[in-house]
Amino acid sequence: GAVVSQHPSRVICKSGTSVKIECRSLDFQATTMFWYRQFPKQSLMLMATSNEGSKATYEQGVEKDKFLINHASLTLSTLTVTSAHPEDSSFYICSARMPSGSSAYNEQFFGPGTRLTVL
């Protein structure tokens, strides 16, 4: 159990285009999902916290108009990188938190990541 998927796993796009990344919890409902970004040989940096049915909470320095997050259901959150530029190239990883009432509540399970390359 506790499987999180991401799609696509890899995307290459031209500068100025928008890219949507999906994060799904496959076997549990996740009221909260998190989006992280990881640069080569660096740690995961939290971008935003996504709560189902409400607006995402963005970390300081993350542009909410550039990184649009939608958490429309208990199993799906999407991250859209709008007007992507080469500096947005990175490894984007989502995680989903087990729901309250679960024996694994408070544990976070990560997706496999999406490698974004902006040309």
Place this chain on the structure above:
Amino acid sequence: EDQVTQSPEALRLQEGESSSLNCSYTVSGLRGLFWYRQDPGKGPEFLFTLYSAGEEKEKERLKATLTKKESFLHITAPKPEDSATYLCAVQINQAGTALIFGKGTTLSVSS
């Protein structure tokens, strides 16, 4: 400022050579400490959660321990398949909040 520091950055071991990875933290209020394994190009894989000083958890060749200032991930008789980056993360204050990650320790085990 909340901080997580992992050492060493990289560690090379021979198969069967036991060692420990360190994660030291300075946070306002520790809710939990997490260990993950990350293979290249993949998302982190959950290993352990520790909540209080003195707590220990084991899984196969790995054992995680926690004190008030740091956590250790002990690797006993490692095998080449244990090669990966091991990430430590802390959760502060409120349950369910996001994690603050260290930069990781990249472990290479040669046969």
